[in-house]
Amino acid sequence: MVDGVAEGRDHPTVVTWWGHATVGIRDSGTTVLTDPVLTNRLGHLRRRRGADPGLVGDDLPDVVLLSHLHADHTHLPSLDSLGGDAPIVLPRGAPDKLAGLRRFGSRLLTVDPGDVVHIGPLRVTAVPAAHDGRRWRRGPNDVAALGFVVEGAIVTYFAGDTALFDDMSTWVPRCDVALLPVGGWGPTLGAGHMEPGDAALAASRTDARLSIPIHYGTLWPIGFDRIRPSMFYEPGTKFRAAAALLERGVRVLDPGESVHVTT
Numbered sequence: 001m002v003d004g005v006a007e008g009r010d011h012p013t014v015v016t017w018w019g020h021a022t023v024g025i026r027d028s029g030t031t032v033l034t035d036p037v038l039t040n041r042l043g044h045l046r047r048r049r050g051a052d053p054g055l056v057g058d059d060l061p062d063v064v065l066l067s068h069l070h071a072d073h074t075h076l077p078s079l080d081s082l083g084g085d086a087p088i089v090l091p092r093g094a095p096d097k098l099a100g101l102r103r104f105g106s107r108l109l110t111v112d113p114g115d116v117v118h119i120g121p122l123r124v125t126a127v128p129a130a131h132d133g134r135r136w137r138r139g140p141n142d143v144a145a146l147g148f149v150v151e152g153a154i155v156t157y158f159a160g161d162t163a164l165f166d167d168m169s170t171w172v173p174r175c176d177v178a179l180l181p182v183g184g185w186g187p188t189l190g191a192g193h194m195e196p197g198d199a200a201l202a203a204s205r206t207d208a209r210l211s212i213p214i215h216y217g218t219l220w221p222i223g224f225d226r227i228r229p230s231m232f233y234e235p236g237t238k239f240r241a242a243a244a245l246l247e248r249g250v251r252v253l254d255p256g257e258s259v260h261v262t263t
Contacts, residue, residue, distance in 0.1 A: 123150075
């Protein structure tokens with residue numbers, strides 16, 4: 001399963017973790033990019049591991065998936081830097097709440113849970129996420145957070161940012177690869193997130209053949225280097241240990257590292 005090649009329409013299936021929640025999924029000759037953060041600095045956060053991704057060639061997306069409006073997931077400078085005309089799939093109502101998104105015009109495809117978008121040979125289904133989808137901490141919570149299921153040569157579940165929720169297995173009954181958030185970007189982890197143990201349960205509930213931990217070990221507040229560094233370094237290895245107890249396959253990647261996945 002790992003480091004083999006799935007030949008979707010004679011193209012290998014490759015998953016690359018670029019850091020935080022940014023993942024490239026190359027399936028059936030089509031590249032999906034999730035929640036792109038492609039800079040070394042994001043407000044008060046800086047990239048502490050891995051270089052800022054300089055995407056070229058097959059790493060450039062044919063479609064971008066945005067899980068929710070938080071700035072470490074919907075990063076307008078990174079979207080601008082991609083150029084091109086790739087569609088951007090995002091929660092319904094998001095452009096009304098974040099005016100900067102409107103410059104992408106007809107490229108924006110807004111969706112609710114259960115909606116399906118076809119991108120070339122890929123089928124992308126929006127699924128719920130248990131997370132605050134607002135851009136800001138205050139104001140009406142009227143834009144949902146989402147996850148996505150990408151179906152091509154393999155089935156990939158990108159959970160976005162989410163807590164474990166009861167009907168996760170209903171929305172994602174099985175997948176070949178689960179991209180699961182296991183941490184955050186600071187010394188505390190609030191509501192709407194999964195600890196490594198919760199993420200291991202998510203891997204089991206979605207019957208994932210292979211799980212890759214994301215959303216940790218990349219961004220950290222400037223000046224916080226010595227404050228609870230375990231929250232930065234340890235979530236991936238803790239997730240691997242918890243998932244092993246549930247007999248789930250895991251691959252812990254470094255930012256910029258790829259894995260080839262077989263069907």
